[in-house]
Amino acid sequence: MPSLKCLKKNLVGLCLGLLQSMNLWSASERPNILFIMSDDHTSQAWGCYGSRFAPAFQTPHIDRLAKEGALLRNCFVTNSICVPSRASILTGQYSHINGVKTLADALDPQKKHLAHYLQEAGYQTALVGKWHLKSQPTGFDYWNIIKGQGRYHEPRMFEGDLAQPQIVEGSYSTDLFTEKALAWLSTRTDDQPFAMFLHYKSTHEPWQYPPRHKDLFDGVIFDEPETLMGQTGPKNSRIPGWPLEILTERMVRSSDHGGEALVPSQEDPQTKRRETYQKLIRDYLRCATTIDENIGIILKYLDTNNLSDKTMVVYTSDQGYFLGEHNYFDKRFMLEESMRMPFVARLPHRIPAGVKVDPMILNVDFAPMLLDYAGQATPASMQGESFRSYLERPGQEAGRTSIYYRYWENSPRRPAHYGVRTQTAKLIYYDGLVTESEAHKWEFYDLQEDPQETRNVYDRTHNARLMRQMKHHLRQWRSNLGDVSQKF
Numbered sequence: 104m105p106s107l108k109c110l111k112k113n114l115v116g117l118c119l120g121l122l123q124s125m126n127l128w129s130a131s132e133r134p135n136i137l138f139i140m141s142d143d144h145t146s147q148a149w150g151c152y153g154s155r156f157a158p159a160f161q162t163p164h165i166d167r168l169a170k171e172g173a174l175l176r177n178c179f180v181t182n183s184i185c186v187p188s189r190a191s192i193l194t195g196q197y198s199h200i201n202g203v204k205t206l207a208d209a210l211d212p213q214k215k216h217l218a219h220y221l222q223e224a225g226y227q228t229a230l231v232g233k234w235h236l237k238s239q240p241t242g243f244d245y246w247n248i249i250k251g252q253g254r255y256h257e258p259r260m261f262e263g264d265l266a267q268p269q270i271v272e273g274s275y276s277t278d279l280f281t282e283k284a285l286a287w288l289s290t291r292t293d294d295q296p297f298a299m300f301l302h303y304k305s306t307h308e309p310w311q312y313p314p315r316h317k318d319l320f321d322g323v324i325f326d327e328p329e330t331l332m333g334q335t336g337p338k339n340s341r342i343p344g345w346p347l348e349i350l351t352e353r354m355v356r357s358s359d360h361g362g363e364a365l366v367p368s369q370e371d372p373q374t375k376r377r378e379t380y381q382k383l384i385r386d387y388l389r390c391a392t393t394i395d396e397n398i399g400i401i402l403k404y405l406d407t408n409n410l411s412d413k414t415m416v417v418y419t420s421d422q423g424y425f426l427g428e429h430n431y432f433d434k435r436f437m438l439e440e441s442m443r444m445p446f447v448a449r450l451p452h453r454i455p456a457g458v459k460v461d462p463m464i465l466n467v468d469f470a471p472m473l474l475d476y477a478g479q480a481t482p483a484s485m486q487g488e489s490f491r492s493y494l495e496r497p498g499q500e501a502g503r504t505s506i507y508y509r510y511w512e513n514s515p516r517r518p519a520h521y522g523v524r525t526q527t528a529k530l531i532y533y534d535g536l537v538t539e540s541e542a543h544k545w546e547f548y549d550l551q552e553d554p555q556e557t558r559n560v561y562d563r564t565h566n567a568r569l570m571r572q573m574k575h576h577l578r579q580w581r582s583n584l585g586d587v588s589q590k591f
């Protein structure tokens with residue numbers, strides 16, 4: 104018969120085990136935040152989004168985050184270009200409010216953003232990697248960044264001082280940024296939670312991969328999207344866009360897009376397009392592989408240091424990207440491949456494993472959500488909303504009925520535009536398009552009948568009621584958000 108002492112010991116052990124397995128969070132306890140963001144790493148190249156490049160290309164570590172946490176199935180950027188998206192993520196504001204509308208705009212260092220609020224909430228804050236917001240970072244206790252786009256190989260990093268570059272010989276940016284981030288995590292004190300923002304340069308053009316991946320995918324022929332070999336852009340669209348032929352010229356002219364310059368085997372345009380596409384995907388995925396490898400290193404670090412249970416890990420990219428769909432590359436447009444943001448978040452015992460979130464989430468919602476986990480209400484200046492409840496209690500709420508988008512840069516190939524998207528349809532107005540016909544500035548896509556957006560049916564739609572509804576949504580958004588300017 105067991106002694107009383109033994110029973111007590113077993114009971115205590117049982118309770119401790121139970122508490123550990125439930126990992127009960129006290130009401131005041133806040134998780135660490137590890138916000139990992141890459142550049143142009145679109146959902147078509149994430150395994151957990153059903154990448155067409157599988158099985159040759161896989162992302163086991165990103166997929167692990169999705170398996171152990173939540174994946175957003177309808178996350179969107181409000182302005183699909185690097186600098187503005189980063190500003191919207193930090194400020195929780197649309198471009199016309201935070202003042203960062205185009206690549207040329209800088210984030211005002213005086214402007215209070217997510218990192219400042221986290222500091223005030225008692226977090227140690229750090230930023231490593233690509234900043235890209237022109238001004239000196241503020242709101243971070245520690246920062247170590249590249250200026251502008253920086254370089255893939257031996258990047259010049261600036262640690263707390265924009266005048267003092269540091270170069271590590273033989274380094275590769277993705278690996279180096281991880282090393283710097285983990286070095287900071289290893290030296291910090293445990294008395295405060297941390298918020299680390301780790302921003303990779305990969306997978307931005309030009310796709311320069313590390314020597315260890317120079318043979319990766321050799322001999323692999325990647326699947327083409329259905330819209331690669333047809334006309335450029337959707338049918339009935341009047342927007343020239345950024346076709347792969349532009350990339351062909353760059354790849355032929357320069358070896359800057361990976362290991363070797365493109366040497367087309369034949370002069371016919373179709374062969375050239377196909378070979379450009381294969382090189383684009385090969386180089387891009389070699390860079391994307393470095394991200395997944397490094398996320399694996401980070402997850403192992405968290406596991407080894409008993410931080411996994413107390414750390415919210417987010418991985419996202421600043422926008423989507425065309426990988427040959429519509430014969431486009433690059434981003435900027437309001438079409439799905441460009442405006443969709445991939446996003447996974449893991450926080451054990453709070454976010455159930457394997458959650459799929461369907462409501463439409465925006466990049467301006469990221470800051471409110473992270474502040475929610477930090478125990479902070481959404482600041483009045485922020486226009487986004489926390490989506491914590493979607494992560495923790497999925498399937499209960501329908502979410503927004505529509506979202507607003509505006510791209511401010513303007514050029515003949517990629518004119519400025521704004522529009523509204525519902526779960527089933529999309530209306531776009533190209534205010535920057537030079538045309539005598541007002542009707543030619545509108546595009547409409549039926550996302551139910553035509554999810555790949557192959558046809559602009561604005562001229563052909565006979566559903567006048569739906570069109571009135573969409574225009575009403577658009578007017579309402581512009582009015583509510585205070586975005587009434589016609590200028591671009």
Ligand SMILES: [Ca+2]
Binds near residue numbers: 143184307
């Ligand atoms: Ca980007």
